[in-house]
Amino acid sequence: MDKNSKRREALLYHAKPTPGKIQVVPTKKYATQRDLSLAYSPGVAEPCLEIAKDVNNVYKYTAKGNLVAVITNGTAVLGLGDIGPEASKPVMEGKGLLFKIFADIDVFDIEIDTKNIEEFIQTVKNIAPTFGGINLEDIKAPESFEIERRLVEELNIPVMHDDQHGTAIISAAALINALELADKKPEDVKVVVSGAGSAALACADLYRLLGVKMDNIFMFNSKGLLTQKNTSLSELQQKYAKDMESINLQQALVGADVFIGLSSGNIMSAQMLLGMADNPIVFAMANPTPEIDYNLAIQTRKDIIMATGRSDHPNQVNNVLGFPYIFRGALDVRATKINEAMKMAAVKALASLAKESVPEQVNVAYGATKLVFGREYIIPKPFDPRLISIVAPAVARAAMDSGVAQHPITDWNKYEEELMERLGNDNKMLRMITNKAKMDPKRIVFAEAEHLDVLKAAQIVYEEAIAIPILLGNKEIILELMQELGFDADIEIIDPKEKEEEGRRKRFAEAHWGSRKRRGISLYDAERLMRERNYFAAMMVNVGEADGLVAGHTRSYPTVVKPMLQLIGKAHRASIVATTNLMMSARGPMFFSDTAINIDPTADELAKIALMTAKTARMFGVQPVIAMVSYSNFGSSVDPKATKIRDAVALLHEHHPDLIVDGEIQSDFALNPEMLKEKFPFSKLAGKKVNTLIFPNLDAANITYKLLKELNKVESIGPIMMGMDKPVHIFQLGASVEEMVNMATIAVLDAQEKGKKKK
Template structure:
């Protein structure tokens, strides 16, 4: 198997399949012109026929012109696609009225007039390198309805062999295949074609500096950087090898196989996999505040697809459907709620009565509460408060200060605490670290720091880890007697009195927290002696947020999950405007687990 031959065939066949779908054309009826008759052209055309193209509808050209059946001395390969037509001899004649042009020849042989002579919505694959048969600019200028592909990475719909390699070989080798047969090649074609119809990962949009790539004229084949190629193509090829009888090893757990591939490529970690797997065991009803935001909508659809939750999107249903249509997202099975619609009047009144009664001693009236139910944060949190939903995700549009205020009013803080807080989890090459408080408490005093530490310890245990907690400052164990070190020092003293078995100490500088040899040598009395610290509680929000964002900027491979809410009575979780789809899906998994644990506790 050679990538220039079979690889180009597989990738271009996937592109052709999707381009025809965009154009609304039947492969069995389209007229195809293939300019070039070398090994790559022959392989491509054979695969198009396997895909459903009719030989009688194909015209192939070599350096001498149209390959006709009456031409002498044809090679066996050229004979396969020699046309019986006698009315075409040149490329100009061949492309007239054609639906598809595939160029595997040399540069600048296709003119704008030739493209204009083609059928409606012509498909032009100009794949000669480094100069295509016609430039992208000239092709697009020739007529507005052309569907164009080249081998160039700087233009849409690149036919690039790396879309299939090494993933085709990966699937073949993983099942110890004796050959790469036609069934395996066709499986790769369909896997690649199908992937282009799925929502595009954030990393692809970032690399190509676009916001919302979606299936259509400028995106009908996946980008080479799409991280899903390794799982989708490899698995499809491996399955086809097993089913066609050339595999010497069988795979039965395909989910595990794909997860292993993602781990090898660094796309998924044990931490996130466990989160998602746990959430899938007990999916919850989760409300997404900014339902029309592309990232939140994509995350909701992905979370539903993965079985993490039953999503509820807040927003105007017509607008939500328009956004979904633009993003090529399927909202089937997702509840859409317009909290401002007339039909929601009864629910708004019910929520308002509940909130007014709960906050009566804080001066709330029914009228004031009713007005607040037109705001997505009040309405969504009341859905959770009254049991109409299990968890709520917010934060992409709203300011944190407002969201925090609403959460305190509607949901309230757990009775054993005086505050709530947030934590970010950093999954780094040096291990997993839990960092608090990154969002809620700007200038915590001693009592608030005690609460944050207690919340952090409970949250770390929530993630099945034992907390080894360092309380951070710019001094070590009382070397400074003014400012924030005093608050941290006193908080540690209080924590050690209340929880004699909790591995917590400080105040200490970050380097002593993270280097146990240095810490144990300099301060052998510490309760953390011999332990690797995994939990860092900072003296204020600035230092906590700055620390995790610095690490995020320095270590691009570090995975960050958060902010994770700690201390509210219900599962209310936050995102921010920088959150990617993957970030929101991870928070959704945490929210689903959080909500389920709450249910178990309250039974």
């Protein structure tokens, strides 16, 4: 995508369909006059009076306890500098979005139009009663230090400048583990810090709490080593100034154990790295270009332990590992501040989590067979679902132990369960599977590429490095649309009808005829079919010229399924082909089956669909908990429509006793653990959170998932084909660009999975 196209896409993302990235959503009913009279006058007077009696009741009756202000004056925005409060608003909204999706914290972003420290502080103090916490953001140093110090002292709610402390907390956790792997002690190591801004100073301060000695920290700014002769240093920088003659970075790195980079790209050479001590620890955190290239560093020193700020290398130092969960823990105990004890608790929790066994869904997300604590895994991954239930409680405990908690937690098991419920509608699943696809992109055929939306989807998967698209359709139209979209890429474009494809058509036709000649297909028929893009695409996958395909945007599902079943067929040992939809629901990811193929499956077929869906769920790192749903509950009906579900469950219990599956059961009981446990405590689902529903027929499954998608705006990925020999996935007619991108991502994951089995 050219620069203008990227700019246009970014602007459209922020402008449409509703300007901005966050909104206010009511949490109470408001449909009737009675509801409104409770929400406002006269009912609202009652909580007001209770708060007037005891100000702490504000947490009981309002949203204050889960509301954080993200506040800036726009003086140090990302890499944009002093762009002003209005121009900083998209970034602050983005920070609000991260708070919400990672820790379920609501945010109002506040942009203050002043560079005067006193005015800024007074403004924040004046609005502080609205909020449970204050996240200061993108305020330039040294003003940011004084602003944070004063607000922490003068307010009785948590205040943190994430730019200062976020990187410090995450990198300190990584440093603990890196030192352990290097068999070194904090008090013995020499640390060289490139950068002397707010993040670098916060890092150095926190490392000292770990045991690193002040005398062993050598800090550089753009002018060189901080020395006492430099009179331009701020008060906070002066404490790291050395009483010595200035030396350059290369000289400082001789014998150094640790390099901390918070400056600019490519300032560290291979020669400098060679001068460091054994098992050098290098955190090159400049973004997007680290202080030393990752590949150069690991080639130069085989004993290196390295972290960067980039997601495409091991050990990413990412602030999202910290701030959502630090504020979550602070809010949940109504902490009056975020103190050093709470920051250190977050550090130690992150360091310890990296040593625990990694959930399969994290391995899936990062394309790893098994992530294990070691040089390439010293800090948790941002997609790790355990972060909220590990870091937030650690911070909350530290707040209680250090005497700043006003609402102590007593039932920690219940608290951790509540935290896991806050993970967000998509439970990070979509981000995880996209990340997994990017680890090993595959060649995916887009069979209807001359249609604008299909081509847009292909453009996105190409530019996001999710897949390598192969475009089928009228070449002239495709090229014209590509120019219109700014899709400038060297991509294979094939028109199955063109003369230049005659040889390939003939080869495909002969292969197809060879497999179907005893099933009524003549060579002439096969040659004719190869002019149709869906047949041509299927043969490309069949003969290994592509790894997978997606199709169906402009045709009905049965029309597209037919050639796939004829040309590709079922996987080895698969006696049935079915589909499942991955639904990103409010309770987390759920699988619905069969949504597209089997009209009225038998009990045996339902059992097989359940097994296939369980296997698919595991491919996404989800341990399946399956409800076989019906209008009936455990024998309450003797109608054949209900008894076939019962028979399917019996088959599964007999032949797959370890599978967590039960039924027949009504959907409300399946999805309500309290109701289920009370009425049917004998069920294998009692006490479990159901994440997979197997429906009795196509009507029920298809109608249900489409209703949820349209009425509740639940994101749906699918139908995902199960039981096919090759990665083939078919859109529903008229699928959106986003849905097609998601299906192409699934095709890549499917190809990755099938590729493993061949090895």
